[in-house]
Amino acid sequence: MTKKMIIKRAAVILLCLVLVPFFVLYVWSSGIIHKKYKIPLTEIAVPTDSVEVAEGKRLASIAHCGGCHGSDFTGRVVVRIKNEFKFVAPNITKIIPEYTASELERLLKHGIKKNGESVYFMPCFSFHELKDESVARIIAYLKTIAPAPSYPDLPSSIVFYPLGRLHIIQGKLPHMADIIDHDSKDKYVPRDSSQVALGQYIAMSTCTSCHGLDLKGEQGFSPDLVIATAYTPDQFMHLIKTGEGGLGRKKLRLMSETAKNFLSALREEEINAVYAYLRSMHTKQP
Ligand code: HEC
Ligand code: HEC
Known part of the structure; x- marks a missing residue:
């Protein structure tokens, strides 16, 4: 084997050592990303009114x-x-x-x-x-x-x-x-007309998206919603309607944006219900 051939071969082997793991990583992860699920479709009636x-x-x-x-x-x-x-x-x-x-x-x-x-x-x-x-x-x-x-x-x-x-x-x-637990249905849909039941329903179908499934916050991202109990009802209403924080910091980055642009569509009685639910959660804790 000439020197040239040895160098060529070494280069090919080196290239394979780098490329093969990347190839395996790509193919393996793609298999997971594109996994198919068999969840049946449900007939739904869409209103036009x-x-x-x-x-x-x-x-x-x-x-x-x-x-x-x-x-x-x-x-x-x-x-x-x-x-x-x-x-x-x-x-x-x-x-x-x-x-x-x-x-x-x-x-x-x-x-x-x-x-x-x-x-x-x-x-x-x-x-x-x-x-x-x-x-x-x-x-x-x-x-x-x-x-x-x-x-x-x-x-x-x-x-x-x-x-x-x-x-x-x-x-x-x-x-x-x-x-998602695909078999669960209407887990938090209010069973009675109490304020706490309505508040739980709204919190579990809305605030969970950033504050976690148990509303206890996501480390390094969002706080435990027990923090809401440090708000007065008026301050909490103001937070959800305008995005302005009531505990010293007015600007709350993503929370301020989300409240001002989106959560402010909640009705006053819905916001009061969320507050009542978050308070009831706190008083239930030991
Ligand atoms: C899109 C994500 C997102 C959603 C949805 C969301 N939050 Fe937040 N929330 C955050 C983040 C992030 C923070 C932390 C902001 C910071 O400290 O700057 C926060 C902070 C808070 C705080 C603490 C404010 C303070 O003074 O420190 C309260 C109270 C709160 N959220 C209530 C709610 C309630 C109630 C809902 C549902 C109605 C909700 N959030 C939905 C992302 C979200
Ligand atoms: C926290 C961010 C976030 C929120 C909130 C959100 N989405 Fe998405 N949505 C995404 C991301 C990211 C994707 C791409 C997901 C993927 O391809 O894996 C996506 C994908 C989609 C798609 C495309 C699916 C496809 O076939 O490619 C639709 C439609 C959609 N979202 C509708 C909605 C609607 C309607 C809402 C509100 C009810 C919503 N999204 C709320 C982040 C979000």
Whole structure:
């Protein structure tokens, strides 16, 4: 073997040592990302009445779809985590027309896309707790949105980088469809007309998306909602209606944005109910 041949061979072996693991990482993680779920579709009746469509718009605001997909729903990059992911909330004005009402219902309540794959990151565990009639109204509203162009550099879906793919293989980034208990239904739909029952329903179908399934907060991101008990009822109303904090800090980053732009669609009696529920949770604790 000539010197040249040895160098060539060494280069090929080196290249394989680098490329093969990347190839395995890519193929393995893609298999997980594109896993298909078999959750059957449910027939739903979508209202057409303008009052119900308007209510659907209000409910979609409370569900803060626009917080991720942009106020006009044409999509945006929600977060970038270097070397891991680029979380893209796509332009849904173009996707919704391709979905049937039943497929939208399955997406919102079970986290399953039209193609049978699960979504990442979209808080369907919160929407799973919504009443059927509320989901139907949201869908009625979504179906009225006209398709609009995306802005030029928006990727069409989530971008996974090598470290993110490794996390997927390690199971650190579960599918939304694996987090939801698909058999549970109407778990928090109020059984009586008490304020606390209504407040629990709203909190579990809305605030959980950022404050965690038990409302105890997400480390390094959002606080335990026991913090709401340090608010007076008036301060809490002001927070949800305007986004201004009442405990010294007025500007609360994502919370201020979300409250001002989306949660402010809650009615006063609904906000008071959430407050009553959060207080009742606190007094129940030992
Ligand atoms: C926390 C951010 C977030 C919120 C809130 C959110 N979404 Fe999403 N949504 C996403 C992300 C991220 C994706 C892409 C998920 C994927 O492909 O894994 C997505 C995907 C979608 C899709 C496209 C599914 C497909 O087939 O590609 C639709 C439609 C959609 N969302 C509708 C909604 C509606 C309606 C709401 C409110 C009721 C909502 N989203 C709330 C983040 C969010
Ligand atoms: C889109 C995400 C998101 C949603 C939805 C959300 N929150 Fe928050 N919330 C946050 C974040 C993030 C913080 C921490 C903000 C900070 O400290 O700057 C926060 C902070 C708070 C605080 C503490 C404010 C303070 O003075 O420190 C309260 C109270 C609160 N949220 C109540 C709620 C309630 C009630 C709901 C549901 C009706 C809700 N949040 C829904 C993200 C969210």
